[in-house]
Amino acid sequence: MSIKYRIAIIWAVMAVTMLAPIAMAADAGAVAADEGRYSGFFSFIALGAVVGLGLAAGGGGIGMGNAVSGAVNAMARNPGFYGRIFTNMLIGLALIESLVIYTLVVVLLLLYANPFL
Amino acid sequence: MIPNGMQNALEMIVWELAQFVDSILGKDGRKFFPFIGALAFFILCANLIGLIPGCVPPTANVNTNIAMAIMVFIVYQAVGFSRHGLGYIKHFMGPVWWMVPLMFPIEIISHLARPLTLAVRLFGNIKGEELVILVLGFLIPLILPMPMIAFAIFTSILQTLVFILLSLVYIAGALEEAH
Numbered sequence: 497m498s499i500k501y502r503i504a505i506i507w508a509v510m511a512v513t514m515l516a517p518i519a520m521a522a523d524a525g526a527v528a529a530d531e532g533r534y535s536g537f538f539s540f541i542a543l544g545a546v547v548g549l550g551l552a553a554g555g556g557g558i559g560m561g562n563a564v565s566g567a568v569n570a571m572a573r574n575p576g577f578y579g580r581i582f583t584n585m586l587i588g589l590a591l592i593e594s595l596v597i598y599t600l601v602v603v604l605l606l607l608y609a610n611p612f613l
Numbered sequence: 614m615i616p617n618g619m620q621n622a623l624e625m626i627v628w629e630l631a632q633f634v635d636s637i638l639g640k641d642g643r644k645f646f647p648f649i650g651a652l653a654f655f656i657l658c659a660n661l662i663g664l665i666p667g668c669v670p671p672t673a674n675v676n677t678n679i680a681m682a683i684m685v686f687i688v689y690q691a692v693g694f695s696r697h698g699l700g701y702i703k704h705f706m707g708p709v710w711w712m713v714p715l716m717f718p719i720e721i722i723s724h725l726a727r728p729l730t731l732a733v734r735l736f737g738n739i740k741g742e743e744l745v746i747l748v749l750g751f752l753i754p755l756i757l758p759m760p761m762i763a764f765a766i767f768t769s770i771l772q773t774l775v776f777i778l779l780s781l782v783y784i785a786g787a788l789e790e791a792h
Contacts, residue, residue, distance in 0.1 A: 590775040594730065597737030604740070 541610070545603040552599035559592045637781045638788070645784055648688065652681060653777045656735070660769030663743055664762050666755065673743050678736045682728035685780045693787035703791040731779060738772050 567585035571578055616624060630653060634646050656672065663670030671677050693701040705724075707716030742765045749757040 586771055587775060587778060590771050594734040594737070594775075597741065598730075598733055600741055601733050601737045 538613075541606055545606060548599055549603055552596045556592060556596035559595075560589055563588045563592060634781060637778070638785050641788070642781075642785075645688075645692075645781075649777050649780060652685075652780065653773055656681070656773040656776055657770065660739055660772060661766070663739065663746075664765055664769070666750075666758075670739050670743065672735055672739045675732065675736045678732040679728075681735075681776075682732035685731065685783065686728040689780075689783045689787045692784055696788055697791075700791070701787070704787070706791070727779075727783060731776060735772055735776055738768060742768060 563585060567581055567588075570581050574581075627650070630650055631643075631646055634642055634649055638645060659671045659677070661670075662668050663673060693704065697703075705717055705720040706713045707720075742761065745761050746758045746765065749761055
């Protein structure tokens with residue numbers, strides 16, 4: 497048996513060992529007791545909540561970075577208008593942040609006031 | 614009779630608020646100042662009450678925010694109809710006459726989304742910071758929430774500013790002539 501053949505066998509055994517718990521967890525989740533919020537598909541709700549909030553926070557961060565970058569550039573070019581630029585920047589940041597907050601509200605609705613459970 | 618102390622501070626706040634309302638609504642905006650001022654003081658105090666340990670802010674309940682947002686919606690639609698009569702419908706048409714079947718549903722939906730976004734923005738912000746203060750206070754009581762409480766003072770004031778600014782912008786949009 498050459499060395500490459502043995503390495504291939506070790507890789508195959510490791511892959512099967514590591515992927516097995518995922519299949520077993522999915523199977524166990526399906527047969528869990530379903531009453532109230534502990535029903536079987538709650539794990540998917542939790543997963544969707546975290547992924548959705550992460551994406552919303554990422555997009556919101558990019559948007560806010562653009563807003564602050566434009567505001568700081570304007571303040572550097574025109575130091576006399578510092579107060580007005582700062583006020584408009586705060587208002588813009590609050591409006592961009594509200595888009596992320598909408599996602600948070602949907603997540604809170606799914607986790608605590610879910611109409612389907 | 615020179616005012617001093619608390620009266621001086623309140624007069625300054627009311628004067629600044631009147632300047633702010635005038636700068637957005639123009640010269641005939643002074644009659645909306647009591648409504649906007651009452652909203653501003655109510656939302657500011659309601660948000661700041663949540664920073665006292667053990668108190669729950671009223672704006673953390675979604676019903677308070679929906680009531681205020683529906684009131685703003687009713688006020689600016691009534692202003693539009695009383696100023697322009699039935700010509701207020703022209704605000705919902707687009708800039709040219711042949712885009713009306715496309716623009717009319719879009720404008721209706723965007724007008725219906727305004728009270729919803731006003732309410733959900735305020736509710737999400739205040740409820741979110743209350744939840745963070747609760748969770749941090751559960752880990753290490755009274756010490757760990759301190760930075761979050763300091764940040765929450767700032768966001769409470771900012772959220773009242775955004776709420777009344779958007780209300781003023783909607784009223785100004787209903788008062789102006791349609792294009």
